[in-house]
Amino acid sequence: MHLRVPARFGKAAAVVTAAVVLAGCTGATPVARRLDPPLPLSTVQDAGNRDGTSAPVADPIYPAYGNPALDVLHYGLALTWSAQDRKLTGTATIRLRAVSAVQQVRLDFSPAYTLGDISVDGTRAAGRLDGGDLVVDRALPAGAVATLVVGYQGTPATVPMPSHRGDVEPLGLTVTAGGELWTMQEPYGASTWYPSNDQPSDKALYDIAVTVPDGWAGVASGTPDGVDGDTYRYKATTPVASYLTTLAVGRYTRTEVQGPRGLPVVLWTRTGVDDQHLEALRRAPEYLSWLERRFGPYPFPSAGVVVVPSRSAMETQQMVTIGGDVLSDDNAAAGVLLHEFAHQWFGDAVGPATWQDVWLNEGWATYTEALFRADGDPAYMDRWERSARAADADLRKRLGPPGHPTPDAFAESNVYVCPALMLHQLHKDLGDARFFALGRAWSAAHTGTALDRAAFVAFVKAQTGHDYSALINAWLDSPTTPA
Structure with a gap:
């Protein structure tokens, strides 16, 4: 997610954000002089589990979401949207594993829907909606794998975002005045359109089929898997966290460009609305190439961007979701797109196990966005560090250290600026070659997984041969800016 800092964040925060968002960029970055050549697309391999197996844990920030007793392996979503009566009809076929013995199958799901037929392993089962949960009365012993099928219908309803950001919008599947759909759902909100284990530690594989009104298009996260009449299909073969899924339905124009090593990049723009933004979006291969030269091959088989009526942007896996308002400033758009594409390595390929470690993403x-902005300007990073340190001091005082976010202040400036400064200290100590090798290895070795601070600290030590735990912990935990 990209941060748009409101005026209330104060002068220091505004300075560093303006430096990140508004500075120009040209040429090759001076902080990355020795870069490995990109690998052929055919050599890109996922290091994570290819069957969707995860190790779910209870989230300490938003414990009402997610069920650590269940591990969803695969979601098969068959969706039909009727714009005329604002109804979403769905069948969710969910392959799941009982991590521990359960008396009921309990997943997050919006009470806005009416349930249809429910079955477990082909046998009808009783189910009900309990607040924000779907509860199915079927016991499973530890280790059991079962297939849950849930039919449902209703008008999607969003949930509030727990934040004071300037670009706060309701979370989840949103219905526009014209009957179109779009969603952004970090830290939760996937459960506004399908039954889900709506927590970051449970990644799963996906097959999504969405049937749309005649002449409209359906866009979802994953790799495009064909169009059959008015039904659009997408497949995710690398595990996805529920908050990183996306769905958009409306009047869209599809444009395909070629990324590095022949990578397909699909751009979806609202027909007759986003024509002026297409030129900025066509730069996507440039950003992906820049990132590959520093952090290794793009970790998925396809990339894309879908434009929606929003004030924000989100790193939804393989299909970045971005608001048309964000694209209205060409210079800001470059930084936002680079930021969201960087998340495909950092946050998507490997993400946080709980929202305690959202700093790992942001x-x-x-x-990375600051490094991109430094291209062609050797003095930029010094200016950035001075501004970032001034912002850091203010942010820690008002919002606390980045390693200890509070539930009512999700993804505010402290989890962006403060850990970025920590990475800058690592970069200065390691030098270009070792720092970028660290970034490449972190993503490549853990694609498809969700990890925590302890795993990152241990990995940095193993990768560099030096114990940086004191430095990392100081930047994540200190109430004041470390020296």
């Missing part, structure tokens, strides 16, 4: 993407 610190890397923010620092």
Whole structure:
């Protein structure tokens, strides 16, 4: 997710954000002089589990979401949207594993829907909606794998975002005045359109089929898997966290460009609305190539961008979701797109096990955006560090250290700027070659997984041969800016 800092964040925060968002970029970056050549597309391999197996844990920030007793392996979503009566009809076929013995199958799901037929392993089962949960009365012993099928219908309803950001919008599947659909759902909100284990530690594989009104298009996360009449299909063969899924339905124009090593990049723009933004979006291969030269091959088989009526942007896996308002400033758009594409390595390929470590996503993407902005300007990073340190002091005082976010302040400036400064200290100590090798290895070795701070600290030590735990922990935990 990209941060748009409101005026209330104060002068220091505004300075560093303006430096990140508004500075120009040209040429080759001076901080990355020795870069490995990109690998052929055919050599890109996923290091994570290819069957969707995860190790779910209870989220300490939003414990009402997610069920650590269940591990969803695969979601098969067959969706039909009727714009005329604002109804979403769905069948979710969910392959899941009982991590521990359960008396009921309990997943997150919006009470806005009416349930249809429910079955477990082909046998009808009783189910009900309990607040924000789907509860199915079927016991499973530890280790059991079962297939849950749920039919449902209703008008999607969003949930509030727990944040004070300037670009706060309701979370989840949104119905526009014209009957179109779009969603952004970090930290939760996938459960506004399908039954889900709506927590970051449970990644799963996906097959999504969405049937849309005649002449409209359906866009979802994953790799495009064909169109059959008015039904659009997508497949995710690398595990996805529920908050990183996306769906958009409306009048869209499809444009395909070629990324590095022949990578297909699909751009979806609202027909007759986003024509002026297409030129900015066509730069996507440039950003992906820049990132590959620093952090290794793009970790998925396809990339894309879908434009929606929003004030924000989101790193939804393989299909970045971005608001048309964000694209209205060409210079800002470059940084936002680079930031969201950087998340495909840092946050998507490997993400946080709980929202306690959202800094793992935003610190890397923010620092990478700063490096991108430094292209052609050797003095830029010194200016950025001075501004970032001034912002850091203010942010820690008002919002606390980045390693300890509070539930009512999700993804605010402290989890962006403060850990980006920590990475900058690592970069200065390691030098270009070792720092970028660290970034490449972190993503490549853990694609498809969700990890925590301890795993990152241990990995940095193993990768560099030096114990940086004191430095990392100081930047994540200190109430004041470390020296």
